[in-house]
Amino acid sequence: MTEVPNSVPFLDLASVNAVHQHEYEIAWKTVLQHQCFVGGPEVEKFEEGFAAYCDATSCVGVANGTDALELILTGLGIGRGDEVIVPANTFIATAEAVCAVGARPRFVDVLRDTLLIDPDAVAAAVTPDTAAVIAVHLFGQMADLDGLTAVCRRHGLALIEDASQAHGARLHGRRAGSVGVAAAFSFYPGKNLGALGDGGAVVTGDTTLADRIRMRANHGRAAVNRHRHDQRGCNSRLDTLQAAMLIPKLAELDSANLARRRAMERYRRQLPCWCQPLAVAPMAESVHHLAVVWTPDRDAVIEKLDGAGIGWGVHYPIPCHVQPAYRDFTEFLPVAEIAAKHILSLPMYPTITDAQVDRVCDVLCELAS
Structure with a gap:
């Protein structure tokens, strides 16, 4: 196929990642030397750095952004019989995670100027079965968290941030991931903070919730005894190599x-x-x-x-x-x-x-x- 002169790609990952090529090569050699491909020291280093970046207390690295949402919902005890309000204008993973835990998504409309979830529509959609609202920070901009927080407080609902497209965004000076009970992030390669494969994280100010999510994401394994499984878990962990590649990108x-x-x-x-x-x-x-x-x-x-x-x-x-x-x-x-x-x-x-x-x-x- 003949290339059109002065063409412009929609996304140029080659140029984005070339900026960090030297750091990637060092990270790759380091991981090859210590051979801790799962749960290596780079994972903890990245988690600490990303939690601090998001003005949160805890970060749990997981396999992808969809798992992050599902783990938050499960960690909050949301499941069958519950409704979760989500915007209709979002990637399907937001609704997918709700259905995966057995809850029912309640779709609401978005604002015309930003295409972000409409707090008035959320307020009108609340029912006795509503357990949570997922505020999707779409296209890089945070949703109206003041309006959504007011609705959630009025009805006793959990406010969850889907910040998979908003790494580093701010609203009224607050970072994405620092407002709701917890936030889900994706590190899919094309994201603002993109890995070289799949990856994700849960960020929260609730250390008890973080511990519960970390345990579930690691097969329900007890922190003090890896042979004991205190809950029915799953396998959703951020790979050491992906964490190592994310560390230099986070710095920039x-x-x-x-x-x-x-x-x-x-x-x-x-x-x-x-x-x-x-x-x-x-x-x-x-x-x-x-x-x-x-x-x-x-x-x-x-x-x-x-x-x-x-x-x-x-x-x-x-x-x-x-x-x-x-x-x-x-x-x-x-x-x-x-x-x-x-x-x-x-x-x-x-x-x-x-x-x-x-x-x-x-x-x-x-x-x-």
Whole structure:
């Protein structure tokens, strides 16, 4: 296939990871020397560093972000007979984790300007069976935790953060992962803090909950006797190698997020008026995991981008509540359903250059003319 001149990839992991190649090589050699591939010293070092970064007390490294959500729900005793409120506009893993513990997801709509969960919709959806609300910090921006906290306190509900797309984000000065009873993070390679494979973590200020989650994630094994299993557990642990690769990236995460913010600001200045980026709420500091825009005719925009060799994504073309696997929970949620037909994600990564952003904007401006 002939490469289009001045092409721009949607995500350039090669350039992102090249920044840390030397540190990766050292980490790889170190792990090969000590041979502790599961539960090695790098895991504890990363957990301590990431907990501190998130202004939390504890971090438990797990296999992936979906497991992190499921382990939080199980650790809180949420299961069959319970309802958990989730936004319809999220990756399917949020609802998947709820169903995995035997609970029922209650989908609610999102706000038009940010596409984040609507606290008023949450308040209207509470029933006697509601046990928790999952606030998804989507596209790099934290949900309205003040509004959601008020609802949860009023009804005695657990507030869980799904921060898988918001490593380092802030709202009113507070980090993602420091507000709810616990937060789930994913370290999937394309995330702001991405591993070289799958990985995830639970972050919490509740040490008792952290201990319970750590035990369950390690086959229910007792901390004092590895041959005794005090609960029915599972196998969900962050590999030593992945932890070793995450440590240097964590040290540079704020700088990488700043580069994303600068790229997004450049997009805002140069995109045509018909191509409207999502809003950033007052007092919010987004880390722009994705550069999401509203388009009047997405198919036409995609055709133009394809012709120019510019990558793109759609997050998410089918909202959770209308997915075939979740038809039992179907409701009419207009904002999420309209957004699914019109939003588009433009190239975004910390190593994207000014020239690449300019190229994307120039191509879109040609479509407008």
